[in-house]
Amino acid sequence: MASKIENEAVFESVLDRLAAGLSLEERVAANKAGADVFKQALHDATPRSDTFYTKGTVHLQDAIVEEIAPSGRVEVGFSAKSQRGYIARFQNDGWVATDRNGKRHKQVPGKHFWEQAEHTSKGRVQEAVKKSLKATLDRKVGR
Template structure:
């Protein structure tokens, strides 16, 4: 198995030419296709409590959003409006339990649902992005 890419400079130049041929809408569509796959995997992996919240508080699963930047980048995360991101971080990473006097107790293990969603969806994300880019290239080339 090779450790390097043969003709790496020409391959990079080819990718740069290909990227120049893609519009920002094509880049957004490809990134959004991958983000949609991850968003669904994250929703499925995120723990959901049986608690019925009042006063507009949402469950972690319902607070997952995607944000598109002008550069074509699409990010998936928890909405700022829901104010659930810090809860998701504690649930994912774990925390050290402390009492009201500040005395440290046991380490509460994290559920690592974010990492599980990344691992479970990796191949499907790549396929979704590949399919979207193939459609864009076919549309540009006309085949």
């Protein structure tokens, strides 16, 4: 039975690095890996019109951006500059059609592309985050 730990100093330094936790950059890298997968799935699921826009207006697919919060959180959505977020909301959720007199007509069903993107990318997002965190932990352990 062994009564001594071999390479005790190396073992202690590995434990110290793991105890330090994840830095902000490492959290951002892991979250960004997942956000990139979701962003691509959202781009693929977002409807694209055949309209040719002028004067800087962009299609919904081209208005998808990601923002990094100071906490390390990465959020995916539609850019404020493009002013297309409200259009995306109507397309996703649907709306009640009204005429110019304010009379309500039929309910226009939503396409639910956001939910579809979440559903189709869930496993791949988790796998991308897991892969990024595993690479970080392997580097900290020294593999």
